[in-house]
Amino acid sequence: MSVETATDRDRFEAALEDLGVPVTAADPATFDRTLQSIVDGPVVGTPLPFDGVCLPDWVAHEPTPATLETAVTGVTAASFAVADYGSVVLPSTPEGAEQVSLFCDLHVPVLRASDIVPDMPRAIERLGPTLRDGASAIIATGPSATADMGALVTGAHGPKDVHVVVLETTACSNATERGVDNE
Amino acid sequence: MSKTERETKADHIRHLLETEGPAVEANTLGFNQGRYDSVAGLEDYEQLKDEARTIKEGAIERLPELIEAVTETVEENGGTVYLAEDAADANRYIRDVASETDAERLVKSKSMTSEELEVNAALERDGVDVVETDLGEWVLQVAEEAPSHIVAPAIHKSREEIARLFNTQFDPAEPLETPEELTMFARERLGEQIADADIGMTGANFITADSGSLMLVTSEGNARKTAVVPDTHIAVAGVEKIVPTVEDLAPFIELIGRSGTGQDITAYVSLLTPPVDSPIVDPDDPESAFADRDDDREFHLVLIDNGRMAMREDDQLRETLYCIRCSACANTCANFQSVGGHAFGGETYTGGIATGWEAGVHGYDSAAEFNDLCTGCSRCVEACPVKIDIPWINTVVRDRLNHRGEASRFDFLSDELVPDEAATGTIDLQKRLFGNYETLAKLGSATAPLSNWVGGLEPVRSLAERFVGIDSRRPLPAFQRETLVDWFDDRGPQVSAADANHQVILYPDTYTNYVDVDRGKAAVRVLEALSVHVQIPSVPGTGRAPLSQGMIDTADAKASRVYAALAEHIDAGRDVVVIEPSDLAMFRGEYEKLLPERSFERLRDRSYEVLEYVYGCLENGADPAALRTDGPPIAYHAHCQQRTLGLDRYTRAVFDDLGYDVLESDVECCGMAGSFGYKSQYYELSMDVGDRLAEQFSTPEARERVVVASGTSCGDQLEDLLTRGSSHPVAVLDPNSRLPR
Structure with a gap:
């Protein structure tokens, strides 16, 4: 890991702070506990494709229209993040990641620390081949919002709150030592 | 447009100003300020716009x-x-x-x-x-x-x-x-x-x-x-x-x-x-x-x-297709900020670029409904992320609208008024009159003060309102018998070419030449104080007035005549100094569409806004003490087109360097926009737009300051709004300035 990665991470977290989006760091050992401290109400989630990490038992793993309807929190994986904007890139999956990230009041995207790219051109570079393979993705930045009713209100059609979890899965990172927890 | 049509239009606008105006204003001003703040955070904003384009x-x-x-x-x-x-x-x-x-x-x-x-x-x-x-x-x-x-x-x-x-x-x-x-x-x-x-x-x-x-x-x-x-x-x-x-x-x-x-x-x-x-x-x-x-x-x-696909084949409308429908042109538009898309829009689309869309997808009738609301202030040009020349699209559509439809029954009257416009039988009389302001000014000056006296008579104003739609609530500019060119012919230059650091042609724009001759004289004195050799030859109007009415052929002919009058001076190494920003904007912008490329570039590269020129002289070692430096605190409003050209900063820099205390407005446009504010159907909209500027100059911090504006219309508008006089920056710096301390 280079110094540059740490900088991207700093910038990502600073951008999230500007958006009012909390971010919490976790590693495979602390993931369950960390997630528990963040979520609210019934929790629904889609598979996390990260080594050594999977959804805890208390998360409804196989979302259905019914569980989606009652869930308060949705947990999904983010493919990567864009430091400049505090954006997370959410893949559309047959398991319903798009819906889980959208329908619940709180969305918790889970992101690998090594998957933070510095800027939008880098993000689009990464998305090009994926989209050409037929995939879809959402660049999501902060909660859903509208100003159509006379003032800014979050939770227009999507989540009212977003809380990002950054997974530190590599041992040799500067970022791990810094023990980032901006909550 | 008949008197009844003008009144209907004015009623519609008044209704929107009262009902939807406040919400539209609050929201668009918020979006517009947000744009300025947000793009300021982009290091490569200009480069991104170029890429997008x-x-x-x-x-x-x-x-x-x-x-x-x-x-x-x-x-x-x-x-x-x-x-x-x-x-x-x-x-x-x-x-x-x-x-x-x-x-x-x-x-x-x-x-x-x-x-x-x-x-x-x-x-x-x-x-x-x-x-x-x-x-x-x-x-x-x-x-x-x-x-x-x-x-x-x-x-x-x-x-x-x-x-x-x-x-x-x-x-x-x-x-x-x-x-x-x-x-x-x-x-x-x-x-x-x-x-x-x-x-x-x-x-x-x-x-x-x-x-x-x-x-x-x-x-x-x-x-x-x-x-x-x-x-x-x-x-x-x-x-x-x-x-x-x-x-x-x-x-x-x-x-x-x-x-x-x-x-x-x-x-x-x-x-x-x-x-x-x-x-x-x-x-x-x-x-x-x-x-x-x-x-x-x-x-x-x-x-x-x-x-x-037809728009794509149309050299003038093609740019519309680059539009990404972001709404920047609407949010930055002073008229839109006051009335919103229910006045400034056609069947579907709203805002500055809507003229192109409506003309292309719904036809010219839909575009005609609101095309006049683009005053050509050009503030949308720098706001547009794909750099569309939105005012030009509006001008072209206006020109096309002018050349269709029925001949006016007032042809005989307008032909007398505007002798150089025999071939424009389908153009609305109001547009023709304002498009030929130069002819009118020439006549008015030649017959002053009689023309001013007649022009001020109630029955004449009432006729002008009824037949042409010149709003009688607007004072008319008073023509001067002695033009700037005549004055200078008699006076001659006071810095000889041999003694001078630079030689310039001071361009006698229509307004300065026939109406505000004093600001022309002040400009001469300011330039000469900086050891500049000044000449003021007789040069025709730039064509700004006809262009703003959609009379492109007339503007094109004027551009050729202006270039013919200036080319020799440019070749002789003289710079062209312009007082009126809207005329300089012609040289630097629209002439690209009206002149051969090489002619356009030669004129563009040698022409300067007067305070830009003053700034250059001071930077090159001219003595600032030759200018008035103990003038009063100033409330300054830069001209919309001057800001789009990025030239407002020179006026600011000169005032700052000379120790002036300046408070500057940040509205997009004063609302007068040449002839726009004189038109009876738009008078109230023009005043509503102007109120945003008037408010900024009426605060306790601003109200005792001397009002300074770079544009003619801005100055007129400020005088109407504030009931105090306004001056051009050169009148402040003039060594003979009569402004108080």
Whole structure:
């Protein structure tokens, strides 16, 4: 890991702070506990494709229209993040990641620390081949919002709150030592 | 336009100023300031705009090929593409899809293209329940109103009005009041409608030919739900939305939110490659896991021509197709800020660029409704993320409107008034009169003071209002018997060419030459104080006045004559110094369209705004002590076109360097805009726009200051608004300045 990665991470977290989006760091050992401290109400989630990490038992793993309807929190994986904007890139999956990230009041995207790219051109570079393979993705930045009713209100059609979890899965990172927890 | 038509127009504008104006103003000013703040954070803003422009130019150039490519890609992905010739063709296809899928309800996310098609009405006639899911659009659907803004369709409605509307229409158990309550009510209600929908319809901000992806820029999340919940997705998009590759999207993602509502990025930028992998949310099968479904999604991409391919062939309208519909041109427009899209818009589109869209897709009648509201202030030019010359499109459409229609019954009168305009029988008399201001000024000056005395007579003003629509509430400028050119001929230069550091031609613009001769004299004294040899030859008007009325041929002829009069001086190494910013803007901007490239460049490169020139002299070692440096505290308003050219900074720098205490306005335009504020149908709008400037100059900090403006119209407008005089910056710096300390 280079110094540059740490900088991207700093910038990502600073951008999230500007958006009012909390971010919490976790590693495979602390993931369950960390997630528990963040979520609210019934929790629904889609598979996390990260080594050594999977959804805890208390998360409804196989979302259905019914569980989606009652869930308060949705947990999904983010493919990567864009430091400049505090954006997370959410893949559309047959398991319903798009819906889980959208329908619940709180969305918790889970992101690998090594998957933070510095800027939008880098993000689009990464998305090009994926989209050409037929995939879809959402660049999501902060909660859903509208100003159509006379003032800014979050939770227009999507989540009212977003809380990002950054997974530190590599041992040799500067970022791990810094023990980032901006909550 | 007849007197009755002018009165009807004025009534309509007055009504909007009173009803929708306050909400529109608050919202557009917020978006506009947001844009300034947001783009300031982009290091490579100009470069991104250039990239965006290049991508759009290339895509429109290659459009037929890209349509084929995207069709192939989408069909390979498993979708269907339909290229619709016009709105009726598109609607027929969409109705067929609805009927084949037995659709009872179609939910929509916001799409201006679907407004252009009027697809809602077409589907509703077939019994399909169409529901808008964007909260602003839904408010309008409930209220049965049209959007007033292309991005934020309901900006003309206040929270109170929306609450009243919902409480009356839906009679909720507890009356709704706060924005939060209104939003949650709408979310819940629309959520149910989406769950039961058979078809989801979206637009597309961009379509990529290489992957067949749609890019949707939203904040609410309704477009995401609309696209993935039902099993059938229809996307409607103009053919101009196609770009070659996914990578081409990068600059637009960074620019579109910033340019429009002033957000660095909107909450969601969806990049959907339909048919998407996401499962259908089937309310009839609530217990099956999404992962176990085997959905067979249907996707239809309806590409709309509806005049676009013809626009592509039109050298003047083609640029319109580069528009990414961000709304920056509307938000930055002073007139739009006052009245919104219900006055400044046609059948579908609103704001500055709407003239191009309406002319192209709905025809010239629709564009004619609001084309006059573009005053050519040019503030939208730098705001546009794809650098479209929006004022030029408005001018061209105005010119085309001028050259059709019936001959006016006042031809005989106007022909006498405007002898150089014999071949313009179809042009509206009001436009012809203001377009020929130079002729009028020449006559007025030659017959002054009689002309001023006659012009001030009540019966004359009343006739002028009745027949030409010159508002009698506006004082008319008084013509001077001795023109600037005559004065200078008698006086001669006081710094000889041999003693001078520089030689300049001071351009005698129409207003300075015939009306405000004093500011011309002040400019001469300022330049000579800096050891500049000045000459003032007789040079015709730049053509700004006819151009602003859409009389391009007249302006073109004037450009040739101006160039002929100045070319020899330029070749002799003399600089051209211009007092009136709107005339300098002709030399630096519009002349590119009116003169051969080389002529344009020679004049452009040697012409300067007067304070820009003063700044240059001081930077090159001229003695500032030769200018007046102990003048009064100043309230300064730069001219709109001067700001677009980036020249306001020189006036500011000179005042700063000379130790002046300056407070500067930050409104986009004073509202007078040449002749605009004199026209009776627009007088009240002009004053409403001006009020924003007047307010800034009436604060305790500003009200004792001397009002200084660079533009003629700005000065006139400020005098009307504030009932105190105004001066040009050269009048402040003039060594003989009579302004108080």
